Amino acid sequence: MRLSSRLQYLVPHRFLSRLVYWGTRWTWRPWKNFLIATVVRQYRVDMSEAEQTDPLAFPFFNAFFTRALKSGARAAPSDADAIACPADGRISQLGKIIDGRILQAKGRDYSVAELIGDGKTAESFRDGRFITVYLSPRDYHRVHAPLAGTLRETLHIPGRIFSVAPGTVEDVPNLFARNERLVCHFDGERGPFSVILVGAMLVSGIETVWGGVEVPPYASAVTRKSFADRGIKLGRFEELGRFNMGSTVIVLLPPGVGELDPNLAPEAPVKVGQSIGRIG
16 A cells, blocks of 8 residues: 555544635635646646636635636537536546446445445445546536436435545545545436545535535534425536535446446546436
């Protein structure tokens, strides 16, 4: 195991995340400009796609980090039966859910039940499909719906806040089922599907379009919210939420609902709205 991964077991995850939460919202111009310029330079952020192309025009770092894109910078798939990629980033893993378990990295897997905190619901995904997309600091950090659906319920599940960078994913067992996360269950036209927003070290901030800021506060117990009678519907490719620093998105499909594109592979770059498969 890498030293950087070992150290993450020792550091106070939530304390550090609270510090970064404050620091990324500080409007003092020299500070926010330093943070923004450093990330733009180090990660080669393409600002030409952003609605606001001047990175230093943002009032604080998190506003830059969650920046909107220009109209038309991303588009839904032209095929009405296509599954849309939920986020910009790189594919971490994808494929079949085997005996209720998801591949995390070579030699490591974890259970759907652990990930979504519900053994009964997890059974519906047995032998289904999954895709995990990692967002790096250079990426657009808004998450979009892979399919049209009606929100049924969410679960805010407490946990640690390990990094979700590739090295840590390879090192830390059950990482995505250990980190703080928001599980969103939808009912789609062809069947149910779920989108899991996984928090990451340093802030672990998650927002949704229906609830605003969901994380922080950090949870001490699983919080389940029913939306069965709220009529919250999202079209395919509509914005679902965003990450305030971090992270990773996981999409789960039950068997028969959809198939993923066999030409996709781990480490492949992807964009929001790109076709990643077809519904059944």
